[in-house]
Amino acid sequence: MNAFGPAAFQLVLLRRMADFRPDLAEDARRSLGATLADQREANKRWQAMVRSPRSRGALARYRSVLGPAESVGRRRIGDLECEALLWPVPLWPTLRFEVLAGPDGAVWNEWLVRAPGEPGPVLETLDDLAPWSCVVDEVARAFAPVRPMEGTAPTRWRLEFHGKDAAGAERRCVAEFTYGLLQRLSEDAGAG
Numbered sequence: 001m002n003a004f005g006p007a008a009f010q011l012v013l014l015r016r017m018a019d020f021r022p023d024l025a026e027d028a029r030r031s032l033g034a035t036l037a038d039q040r041e042a043n044k045r046w047q048a049m050v051r052s053p054r055s056r057g058a059l060a061r062y063r064s065v066l067g068p069a070e071s072v073g074r075r076r077i078g079d080l081e082c083e084a085l086l087w088p089v090p091l092w093p094t095l096r097f098e099v100l101a102g103p104d105g106a107v108w109n110e111w112l113v114r115a116p117g118e119p120g121p122v123l124e125t126l127d128d129l130a131p132w133s134c135v136v137d138e139v140a141r142a143f144a145p146v147r148p149m150e151g152t153a154p155t156r157w158r159l160e161f162h163g164k165d166a167a168g169a170e171r172r173c174v175a176e177f178t179y180g181l182l183q184r185l186s187e188d189a190g191a192g
Helices: 007-019 022-031 034-052 058-066 135-142
Strands: 072-077 080-088 095-101 107-116 147-149 155-164 170-178 180-189
Touching: 007 022, 007 034, 007 170, 022 155, 034 058, 058 080, 058 095, 058 107, 107 135, 135 155
Parallel strands: none
Antiparallel strands: 072 080, 080 095, 095 107, 147 155, 155 170, 170 180
């Protein structure tokens, strides 16, 4: 892992996902042929890039690590317009790493999304919400209305919603995501 590129970046994503799904993250790390030491080194290098006083900014960092974006387009979010950049992520071939950047180049959001033209999973019941099977917008559409909630870290998102299990019982749940990919679903007994 001399050059910090897409393989090392995937190890950084996996390190955060291991907080919720150590089993899946370990299997994915092994599929990359990486050791735990490789993963620690990749995370250390990524954190050094993020915290460097000479950093050129998040968008420049993604471009230098991931190379040219597979696609770049304009996107409107409310009254704001931004640039949407997508990169392939070999661990998840049907997903892309998306960065939304404002007109000044500031990164507004960074997460995994379904690749254009790729069919998403069929999400009809809560039982369909398997870890690593879907992304934030897919859950939001399938179980609307949802209530976005603050995540427990900058790379995490949570959605609260009601859904039915396979037996037809309705439950209030919270879906937790890391880098936009579903990690776990829990019943939310305390949500308002």
